[in-house]
Amino acid sequence: MKHFFTFFAVILFSANLSFAQMLTPTQGNSVDTEFIVTGDFFQDISINIPMVFNGDETTNLVWEREIQVFQDGWETAVCDPVLCYSPFVETMYFEAEPGMEFEMQVHLYPRGVEGDSARIVLTMYDEDNPDDKYYFTYFFINSTISSSNDLSSRGIGNPILYPNPAGDFFNIRNNMNVSQFEIVNVFGQHVFSANYSSSESIDVSHLRPGLYFVKLLDDQNSIIRTLRLNKK
Template structure:
């Protein structure tokens, strides 16, 4: 009995020692204008464990219009169109507590439609215990604030101490940062993959307001500055 308990304890130590990988934003659900030539979707992977991980990935196309294409850029390489597996010779290395940015690109070829993908990131040495599925949904429409689905818009990292990002798609034109009493303390031109610097702002709660090209508000999200 004692030996059995020792074995269980050892296995538990191994399992928790390996750590886990998290991603943000979550969910990743982007709507963009169908005329966007290249929809770039950035997300972060964070090593929540205590050991360095060496990540490779494989991608599953759940659904995608036949004329669409995609490609993935990780820390080591930008891969070919529609390549669904990364090079195990060039893994993404993430030390404990650190993050990397992965860029997923969709080329909708000026067509309306919906696509969904799943990218499985796994550690080369412990693929069964250290892995995460990152689902991605992409929708293209004819640009109009009235029919723009805002559910996928999110701000990340949140909280933050220096910068934030927004998975804007292509229909957001400007981004304002306002205080809880409505005072505007920051304004940015929206860019796909953009970093928005709030280093100079005091710690506290702010609101990120997304605006279209006409200046109409699309969505407001809370942001904490540490």
């Protein structure tokens, strides 16, 4: 069975906006891409974020990688405009000239190992101004239906959320076997959870607008599927 990983890259700004004005992502503040993980040991999942350096003079840009959540057996690596580095390299720098366009890449190598999620933070800053930082947070979320909960094999459609984006409420379609749910934010932090009845709508009026993940669980507390929810 193929395994589906949904990969999210969310860019977070530091409180000091001076550096955010110096470094501009050319595709906006978020990237949302879906990958099929086949179990191939050598498979590479990567995301490219093109950006422009808007500084007035040539400087060294430093990047640092922090692995916050990770699956044993997986590996990750970073590529900057100069080189693609080995997984053990956690920080490096490169020279950036005014108006320079370049890409930063973060790679995930699952190595054939199944896993739930990963969160990697890439921090960038001017070598001469280390307090002004720019954060890229990469989320790998496994949205696979496990073999023990393979609904499609029983002729049941995969669960989906609607409406999505949601206002004050959302519903779950194809909700057979869903006994409870948990909502987490883009940091992987628990927001709230509850038991689920197929006849009820889920109230999210108290949530701030943004991106969330909804984990659907069965009566054995096993995850059936993890789905994205956009709150208006």
